[in-house]
Amino acid sequence: MRQQPVIAVVGPTAAGKSDLAVDIALRLEGECVNADSMQLYRGMDVGTAKLTLDERRGVPHHLLDIWDVTVTASVAEYQKLARPLIESLAVPVLVGGSGLYVRAAIDDLEFPGTDPEIRARLEAELAERGPAPLYERLREADPVAAEAILPSNGRRIVRALEVIEHSGRPFSATMPSFEAVYPSVQIGLDVPRPELDARIETRVGRMWAAGLVEEVRGLLERGLARGRTASRALGYAQVVRFLEGEWSEEQALAETVRATRRFARRQESWFRRDPRVNWLPYDAPDLLERALETIKAEGSA
Known part of the structure; x- marks a missing residue:
């Protein structure tokens, strides 16, 4: 068990998390650990606002550029990589807006196994009948899980039913809690x-x-369209539709703005539910000092 707390800088996209994390790491001689699911992909730089080497200001950054764009993202795999890394660093500064990835790194979050046959059968049923009957089945089998999953979210409904059938346990037993594995601020x-x-x-x-359009064009040559996760990333999915002639470039840009705003609201809602998050004004002139004071106060509590 770590004695020193893990520092996590969280919040919605475009809030300034990456820069604050570097500032904190510089002051505390720490190292940054990425918790943005899309920054895990090689070549997805412009569209994910990945810091350049100069912008990292000499602070080591871990878990960037580890997956090819054809790889399907796995929070369970991320957890396996993040935990040993966090334990090896004196001052890890976790930074990113992917809430489940942050929780996977620092909280007691379990990822049950999969069963391809069960998954394929449920996905076929989803394609044929839509999410409504599957959601009703989930509500009967696990009301707690159903309450936490949107009735329209077919992918998560299928996953919940797969876990229930495969493990014989409620899916809600594996859902995120606020029970920490490491002390954190x-x-x-x-x-x-x-x-x-x-x-x-x-x-x-x-x-x-x-150069986002040029970046996407290059990634398509490297198999982006085959990537179930990367191809759906904000900005990338919209640019692909432009390059395929479905949308104009102006429409792709406007849709990226709209989708990103919607995503930011979901991010904020996720992090607001966690009572452990200490919220600070993003534009406070003394933001770094206030963050450091919070880390010192909570870290010694």
Whole structure:
């Protein structure tokens, strides 16, 4: 068990997490550990706002660029990589907006096995009948899990039913809790919604100017279309539709802004449910000092 806490910088996209994490790491002689599921992919740089080497300012960054774009993301695999790394670092600074990945790194989160035959059968039923009858089955088998899953989320409904059938246990028994594996201090960046919407629009515009379309075109040559996760990433999915002639470039850009704003709301909702997150104003002039004070106070509690 770690004695020193894991520091986690969390919050919605475009809030400034990456820069604050570097600032904290520089002051505490720490190292950053990526918890953004899309930054795990090699070559997905512009569209994920991955820090350049210069922007990392000499701070070591771990778990970036580890998967090819054809690989399907696995939070269970991420957990296997993140845990030993966190244990090996004196001051790990976890940074990213993928809430489940943050929880997988620091909380007692279990990932049950899979059964390809059960999964295939349920996915076939989902394709044929839609999510409604599967959701009703889940509600009867595991009301707690059904309450936490949207009735329209066919992928998660299938996964829940697969786990129940495969393990004989409720899916809710494996869902995230707030029981920590490591002591941690979580810093959340609070951005008022109108400002966050504006920051997202500015960021997407900068991504386009920085060559997102060219990046996606190159990744398509490397198999992006075969990647079940990477091909659906924000910005990448929209640019693919533009390159395939389905949308105009202007429409792809506007849809990226809209989808990113919607995603940011889901991120904020996820992190707001965690009572352990210490929220600080993203634009506070003394943000770093306030973050360091929080880390010191909670770390010695």
